[in-house]
Amino acid sequence: MRILAVTNLWPEPGSFRGVFVAEQVAGLRRLGHEVDVEVVAQARGTKDYLLAAPRVARRARSGQYDLVHVHYGLTALSARLVGALPTVLSLYGSDVNTPWQARVTKLFDGRPAARVYPSRRLVDAAGDPAGIVVPNGVDFDLFQPPSEQERAAARAALGFGPDDKVLLFGAAPDNPVKQYDLYEDVLEALVAQGVAARELVLPGPGQTRADVVPKFAAADVLLVTSRQGTESGPLVVKEAAAMGLPVVSVDVGDAAEVLAGVTPSAVVPFPARRDDLVADLVWAAAEVLAAGARSDGRSKLGEYSQDAVIARLAAVYESVVG
Structure with a gap:
């Protein structure tokens, strides 16, 4: 056609x-x-x-x-x-x-x-x-689970140590829909609890599509903080799951459908108060980080x-x- x-x-x-x-x-x-x-x-x-x-x-x-x-x-x-x-x-x-x-x-x-x-x-x-x-859909050829050696190399190249807990933000911080300020609050609260949380932003100037793969490999969790009622995907959740990166996401778009049965990962409903949302995301992220494992998302994503x-x-x- x-x-x-x-x-x-x-x-x-x-x-x-x-x-x-x-x-x-x-x-x-x-x-x-x-x-x-x-x-x-x-x-x-x-x-x-x-x-x-x-x-x-x-x-x-x-x-x-x-x-x-x-x-x-x-x-x-x-x-x-x-x-x-x-x-x-x-x-x-x-x-x-x-x-x-x-x-x-x-x-x-x-x-x-x-x-x-x-x-x-x-x-x-x-x-x-x-x-x-x-x-x-997700390009399964591009987004493949990394080996331990590939993970270690990606983390070293991005300046992260073996004990750092890297939280990936999957969008441009200046996009108001993605609520980077909420991501920052969760990161700050984790640090206050003694977690060695470090920031990593997925987009970057001059970056190619393939350049994002090492960031997924280096991260310990993808944190999705988008505003309620604004997302259809987000695609970044599928890409993370395809690479075995655990995801903690607010309940936007099809995140709950994609992550159903994927462990470790979590979808957090929107409470009435923002402070409660921060607390719920901090708890979920801490639980996933404590598990210290990659997710089984790729095995659950065939239809995507x-x-x-x-x-x-x-x-x-x-x-x-x-």
Whole structure:
């Protein structure tokens, strides 16, 4: 098939934003599909959501495409003029959970032939009985459990000693959705309890996709502190589990589904008070660190392999075009 992907989520230079969309596109191309990508907003600014519609329409008309795959609800604004081409719309979190974004999405989504969600929780939040779950996939070839020698080398290269307890923060600290301040509070509380907790941030300037692997290898736990109702994944939870890195996460996106039965790891519900959330995360992180073991996550993640996920998405395309 010939597919036009229209997205506001794309890893432009120096960014990992939307890397899961890029990996999805690469997987489709490996299956023999021709996929072109039109990036909306991002470097052009938010006004491009409104201004991009003629550009997207011209490209859709000239490319002899079988379908258009729109990624993210607000991007539907830019794809509203593609005409009779079948459209698949992927929704990712804020476009469902943030009321004004949900309203804009419903107003301009063009009644797509299929709506795709990365988790059952998001389907339920959208109240969409016809919603199709296709989770974001993990590259099992890239994210492999490290050997003890690889772990030791990664820790030494990043400046960590054998007794350090390294807590990985899986996002850019300046992204308010990820709540780096909550991560800092948990780290500080662990140190106050006598834990030799050390900080490690996953993104970095000029970093390639492969450069993140040693950070997963060096860490003792991934700590996810995202704001309630903002995540569809997060993908970093799957990547950590695939590498055997224990995860302590707030109950966002599909974290609870992914980590079900994975040990050691923990998912912490959101209490009413922030202080209670800090205390619960500190307790869970201390328990996981005390276990001192890698997780069995990889053995539980077969359905999230990139190949399995791409096959499911291709099946959605075939049903739409057929």
